[in-house]
Amino acid sequence: MMDWRDEGTIIAVRPHGESSAIAEVFTAAHGRHAGVVRGGASRRLAAVLQPGSRVAVAWRARLEDHMGSFTVEPLASRASVLSDRLALLGLNATCALLSYTLPEREPHPALHAMTEPLFDLMAGAAPGWLLAYLRWEMGLLEELGYGLDLTRCAVTGTREDLAFVSPKTGRAVSREGAGDWAPRLLPLPQCLLGQGPASVEELRQGLALTGFFLGERLSVDLGTRPLPAARARLIEALTRA
Amino acid sequence: MARAADDIEALIALMARLPGLGPRSARRAVLHLLRKRAALMAPLAAAMAHVAETARDCAICGNISSGEICEICADPARATGEICVVEDVADLWAMERGRAFKGRYHVLGGTLSALDAVGPEDLGIPRLLDRIGAEGVREVILALNATVEGQTTAHYIAEALEGRDIAITSLAQGVPIGGELDYLDDGTIQAALRARRRF
Numbered sequence: 242m243m244d245w246r247d248e249g250t251i252i253a254v255r256p257h258g259e260s261s262a263i264a265e266v267f268t269a270a271h272g273r274h275a276g277v278v279r280g281g282a283s284r285r286l287a288a289v290l291q292p293g294s295r296v297a298v299a300w301r302a303r304l305e306d307h308m309g310s311f312t313v314e315p316l317a318s319r320a321s322v323l324s325d326r327l328a329l330l331g332l333n334a335t336c337a338l339l340s341y342t343l344p345e346r347e348p349h350p351a352l353h354a355m356t357e358p359l360f361d362l363m364a365g366a367a368p369g370w371l372l373a374y375l376r377w378e379m380g381l382l383e384e385l386g387y388g389l390d391l392t393r394c395a396v397t398g399t400r401e402d403l404a405f406v407s408p409k410t411g412r413a414v415s416r417e418g419a420g421d422w423a424p425r426l427l428p429l430p431q432c433l434l435g436q437g438p439a440s441v442e443e444l445r446q447g448l449a450l451t452g453f454f455l456g457e458r459l460s461v462d463l464g465t466r467p468l469p470a471a472r473a474r475l476i477e478a479l480t481r482a
Numbered sequence: 483m484a485r486a487a488d489d490i491e492a493l494i495a496l497m498a499r500l501p502g503l504g505p506r507s508a509r510r511a512v513l514h515l516l517r518k519r520a521a522l523m524a525p526l527a528a529a530m531a532h533v534a535e536t537a538r539d540c541a542i543c544g545n546i547s548s549g550e551i552c553e554i555c556a557d558p559a560r561a562t563g564e565i566c567v568v569e570d571v572a573d574l575w576a577m578e579r580g581r582a583f584k585g586r587y588h589v590l591g592g593t594l595s596a597l598d599a600v601g602p603e604d605l606g607i608p609r610l611l612d613r614i615g616a617e618g619v620r621e622v623i624l625a626l627n628a629t630v631e632g633q634t635t636a637h638y639i640a641e642a643l644e645g646r647d648i649a650i651t652s653l654a655q656g657v658p659i660g661g662e663l664d665y666l667d668d669g670t671i672q673a674a675l676r677a678r679r680r681f
Contacts (some may be wrong), residue, residue, distance in 0.1 A: 259501055288667040292630045320669025323628065324676070326637040333634055470601055474594075478641070 243309070244301040247271050248316060249353070250360055252336040256282060262288045264290055264311060265340055266298050268337035271355040272344040276300050286313065292336045293319040293360055319364035325436035327482065328363040330475040331374050335359060340376070342385060342459060346360040352384040371479070373431060378451040379433065384456060387411065387458050389450075390435060396417040405429050406450055408457070427453055448476050492517070517570065542613070544589030544606050545572050554578075560586050561619040567610065567639060569593055569627060579623060585623075593631040594638055602638060611642060624652040628673070 249268030256261045262281025267273050276298070281290050289296065295317040300308025322328045335356065343349065359377050362370035383390055389411040393400050396418030405414040405426035419426055430446040432439035439447070456468050486494070490512065496506035516521040539545070540552035547553065554560055564585030568574050574587050591606040602608070614622065624639060626632040640650050656674030659667065666674075 254506065269524075281603070287629075288669060292667075315667065318668035320628075320667075321672055321676075323630065323633040323669075326641065329630065329637060415554075465561055470599060474638075479639075 242303060243305050243307075244299065245271065246297065246299045247296050248295070249274075250357065251290055251294045251296060253340045254281070254294060255482040259331060262290055263308075264313065266296065266311070267299070267339050267353060268357060269350050270348055270402060271300075272347045272349055272353075273339060274300065274343055275345065276309045276315055278311050281313075284328070288318075288320075289403055289444045291318075291320065293322060293364065295319065295357070295360070298378060312390045314409060317412065319360055320367075322364045325363075327475075327478055328366050328370065330471070330478050331363050331370065332339075332360065333471040334475040335363075335374065335377065336467070336478075337461055337471040338381060338455075341466070341469050342455075342463070349384050352380060355380045366405045369439075371444050374475075375433070375439070375444060375451065378448070378455070382451060382454050382459065385459060387454050389413075391429065403429055406451060411454060411458075441479060445476065449478070453474070486512075486531065492606060506534070521675075536646060543576055543587050544571075544591060544609075549598075554586055560584060561617070563618060563621060565610070565613065565617070565621075566623040566625050566626050567618050569632060569635075573627075582621075584615075588634065590626075593626065593629075593635040595631055602642075605635070607639060607642065614646065614648065616642070619648055621649040624650065626652075628655050 247270050249266040250444070251264055251266040252273065254262050257277055260280055260282050262278045263275055264278050264281065265273060266286050278286060280286055282481060290313065290333045293313060297314040297316055299312045299323055300309050319332070322332050339356070347397040355377050359370070359373050362373050374437055380384060389406060391403065391406070393402060393413065395407055395412035395417035397408060398417050399417070402415045403413040403424060404416045404418065404421050406412065406429050408415055408427055413429060414422070414426055425448050426455045428446045429450065430439070430443035432443045432448075452472070460468055461464060494508050494512045496590070497503055497511055498505045498603065499507070503511065503655070513667065520669070533548070536548040537546055538548070540547045540548050540555055542555040543552060543628060544581055545552040545554060562585040565588050566583055566585060567588045567590065568577065569590055569592065571589055574589055577583055577587070588606060588610045590610075592605055594600055596603065613619070622639070622643060624636040626636045636652055643650055654677050656670065657663065657676050663671065
């Protein structure tokens with residue numbers, strides 16, 4: 242009998258039969274992992290099995306490659322996010338991207354360490370969670386091997402006046418280095434260089450930047466599945482905000 | 483286990499697909515029907531055939547009815563200028579059991595779902611927006627489930643209705659009748675505390 246215990250956050254739930262559910266949990270040591278939750282459709286467990294809920298899980302299966310079953314204990318509810326439209330869209334986008342991009346059962350402790358505080362920021366509707374979300378998308382790209390190099394200009398080597406990112410290499414380019422190529426490059430918002438608070442316009446630019454690499458690089462390698470609509474809804478809401 | 487005739491086995495297999503029934507309970511139910519053929523089985527078969535023939539979605543609200551328009555939409559006394567938006571027909575029936583709401587409904591037929599790629603156009607949201615203008619609606623009550631998907635849908639609808647001269651309300655969240663605080667989850671207690679009112 243295989244079994245382990247871990248803590249993590251529910252990122253997706255779907256009904257399984259009449260009374261059970263299949264939950265996907267993002268844990269530190271076991272990555273994105275699915276399992277059947279017996280009685281998951283019950284009133285008591287349905288409240289716990291909401292995307293964003295922090296839980297302790299015990300997984301058991303007869304063989305390693307079986308789906309197995311979870312027993313779930315609530316650790317922290319992040320239900321307060323339900324009342325905040327933008328934060329709820331952020332939580333949806335985060336959960337959907339985790340479910341969409343991460344291979345099952347592959348640990349990503351660094352990404353997990355970034356994700357839990359992000360969920361907490363969203364649940365508390367803390368100012369700055371959108372910038373944290375943008376940085377989390379950068380971290381997600383980095384974790385999956387599509388990281389952007391924003392340390393120096395790919396053309397001149399300078400660390401000053403970085404204003405663009407090359408869509409081909411994902412490396413920063415300074416205004417001087419860009420020259421006539423500037424219109425073909427992606428704008429680099431200064432908030433990603435740690436300069437000043439992020440305006441809505443900068444956040445949109447940043448999400449367009451990460452969205453390019455998520456959609457044109459990562460998504461293609463994952464079989465050209467479209468990016469989750471939840472991310473597009475967050476950006477749409479941000480545009481209207 | 484001894485097998486019944488093929489047609490009875492086929493009936494058992496169909497019954498076993500109903501919610502709450504498995505192969506064994508379906509077999510018991512079919513046996514019960516067979517023993518009460520005249521009193522139960524024949525009327526049940528006739529009723530099912532009739533409903534299968536006549537049941538359809540109400541052209542206005544999406545409720546299940548036996549005509550083009552459901553009884554609620556056809557009732558002039560319920561044109562109160564209030565529309566209660568629910569996810570599913572089961573939710574509409576639950577609201578009707580409470581007998582507290584005298585207006586009309588709108589059944590979305592689901593909720594926005596990132597995982598299942600359900601978008602606004604897959605739900606009855608555009609039809610709802612059309613109704614609000616056509617029926618002189620003054621209040622839209624969002625009676626959607628207190629789940630991530632339910633509330634995402636509620637926020638989406640509320641945003642789509644912004645700028646219109648109507649009240650947008652939602653059901654309260656908190657301690658259920660007969661509920662004991664000790665058994666409530668953290669999220670419900672938080673919601674109840676936020677929605678507290680003067681006693």
